[in-house]
Amino acid sequence: xSGVTQTPKHLITATGQRVTLRxxxxxxxxxxxxxxxxxxxGLQFLIQYYNGEExxxxxxxxxxxxxxxxxxxxxxxxSSLELGDSALYFCASSVAATSGRTDTQYFGPGTRLTVL
Amino acid sequence: SQQGEEDPQALSIQEGENATMNCSYKTSxxxxxxxxxxxxxxLVHLILIRSNEREKHSGRLRVxxxxxxxxxxxxxxxxRAADTASYFCATDRKGGSEKLVxxxxxxxxxxx
Numbered sequence: 567x568s569g570v571t572q573t574p575k576h577l578i579t580a581t582g583q584r585v586t587l588r589x590x591x592x593x594x595x596x597x598x599x600x601x602x603x604x605x606x607x608g609l610q611f612l613i614q615y616y617n618g619e620e621x622x623x624x625x626x627x628x629x630x631x632x633x634x635x636x637x638x639x640x641x642x643x644x645s646s647l648e649l650g651d652s653a654l655y656f657c658a659s660s661v662a663a664t665s666g667r668t669d670t671q672y673f674g675p676g677t678r679l680t681v682l
Numbered sequence: 683s684q685q686g687e688e689d690p691q692a693l694s695i696q697e698g699e700n701a702t703m704n705c706s707y708k709t710s711x712x713x714x715x716x717x718x719x720x721x722x723x724x725l726v727h728l729i730l731i732r733s734n735e736r737e738k739h740s741g742r743l744r745v746x747x748x749x750x751x752x753x754x755x756x757x758x759x760x761x762r763a764a765d766t767a768s769y770f771c772a773t774d775r776k777g778g779s780e781k782l783v784x785x786x787x788x789x790x791x792x793x794x
Contacts, residue, residue, distance in 0.1 A: 675723065678722070
C-alpha cells in the first residue's frame with residue numbers, strides 16, 4: 567500500500583459526459599501528479615500540482631482540468647468524454663517539489679475509466 | 683514522446699533464473715527510477731538511482747546507470763513467479779520539471 571488513495575476504482579460513463587476523479591496523497595506529500603495509461607500511448611504525464619499551485623503541464627487535453635485543494639487532495643475533471651479517453655488514470659504524490667530534482671513518486675491504485 | 687525505451691518488450695524465464703531489462707533514454711537526467719506494475723494495478727516504486735550513481739542494490743534488484751550511453755539496466759536475481767509483472771523505467775529531464783517520463787515497459791513472465 568503506497569498510502570495514496572484514489573476514488574472511484576472503476577467508472578463507466580457515456581460519451582459527452584463529465585466525470586471527476588479524486589486523489590488523496592500520502593500524508594505529508596505536497597506534490598500531486600496525474601498520469602494517464604492507455605494501451606496505445608503508454609503512461610503519459612498529465613499535470614502536477616505542488617501545495618495547491620499548478621507546477622507542470624504535460625499532454626493534458628483542454629477538456630481536462632485539475633486542481634489541488636488546501637487539504638492537498640486533488641481532483642481531475644474530464645469533460646466532453648470521448649471513447650479514446652478510456653484509460654487508467656493514476657495519481658502519484660511525492661514529498662516536495664525540489665526544483666529540477668525529482669523525488670520518488672508513490673502511485674495510487676488508479677481509476678479505470680470506460681467511456682461507452 | 684517517450685523518454686525511456688525498455689528492451690526487451692517481453693521476457694519469459696523460468697523461476698530461479700535472472701532477468702535483465704534495459705532502458706535507454708534521450709536527454710540528460712537528474713535520476714532514473716524503476717517501477718513494477720502488476721496487470722491493471724498501480725505502479726510500485728522499486729528503486730531510484732541518481733545521475734551521479736553508477737550502481738544500486740535493493741534486495742534481489744540491481745540497477746546500473748551509464749549516463750554516457752544514456753542507458754540503465756535492471757537485474758532481478760533468482761526470479762520468482764511473483765515477479766511476473768511489467769517493469770517501467772522513468773526519467774526526469776535535467777533542467778525540466780519533476781514530471782516523470784515513462785517507457786513502454788518490459789513484460790516479464792516468470793514460469794514456475
